[in-house]
Amino acid sequence: MKSVSKRDKRWAILGGTFDPVHIGHLRIAVQLRDLGFEQVLLIPNHVPPHRPQPQASGSQRLAMLELACARLDGICTSSIELERDDLSYSAITVEALHDLYPDVGFTWVMGQDAWQGFEHWHKPGELLDQANLLVISRPGVRNVSHWQEQQLEQRECNIDELLADDAGRICLHHWPELDVSASDLRRAIKQGDNVTFLTPDAVLEYIDQQQLYR
Ligand code: ATP
Secondary structure, eight states: OOOOOOOOEEEEEEEEOOTTOOHHHHHHHHHHHHHTOSEEEEEEOOOOTTSOOOSSOHHHHHHHHHHHHTTOTTEEEOOHHHHOSSOOOHHHHHHHHHHHOTTEEEEEEEEHHHHHTGGGSSSHHHHHHHEEEEEEOOTTOOOOOHHHHHHHHHHBOOHHHHHHOSSSOEEEEOOOOOOOOHHHHHHHHHHTOOOTTSSOHHHHHHHHHHTTTO
């Protein structure tokens, strides 16, 4: 695939439920900055009523994210999906972000578990028309479907090639894997376990103050 870049800046997007944000998310965000992304956007999704609901509300999930990245240079939150009442389709989010930031090339970042289900997302091809995809290794997930094999044959690249392109590339990236998830964290809080260092202290204080995950 030939590199054609029309946009000057490189931003990464990590979307998710963030119920709550944890060090797995935050390590990804800081490492994305080290790779060369100028800005990392953490975007909590609006969860539609017919799906399992997060335990924390949209505004609580956003508040926890804001506390978590308050002192992290180049890492910030966006409420763009919470402000929309419809489903949180990533392709629609990136289209809206392109309108707001026409000189930015976006890379949508996801863990390997999310990549497993990516072909069932709403119009995955449309998202790839508008953004690159960076898949981060995560403990315990390894299968590759036929659809994924086909996509990788056409689009797979290394991180430098991904950074040189505006859209359409897929990079599978390995960092030391952190076996931590929001479900584990919720379970541990409910059980009264010590969860220090699994998320920043400011987030733990907020969880305590709001009596979340009890
Ligand atoms: P839950 O346990 O509730 O499903 P989660 O820990 O997977 O939550 P999400 O908010 O759903 O957190 O994740 C947002 C994005 O971050 C997803 O793409 C997910 O794959 C990725 N992610 C979360 N934790 C990790 C981790 N430890 N390593 C790599 N990727 C991760």
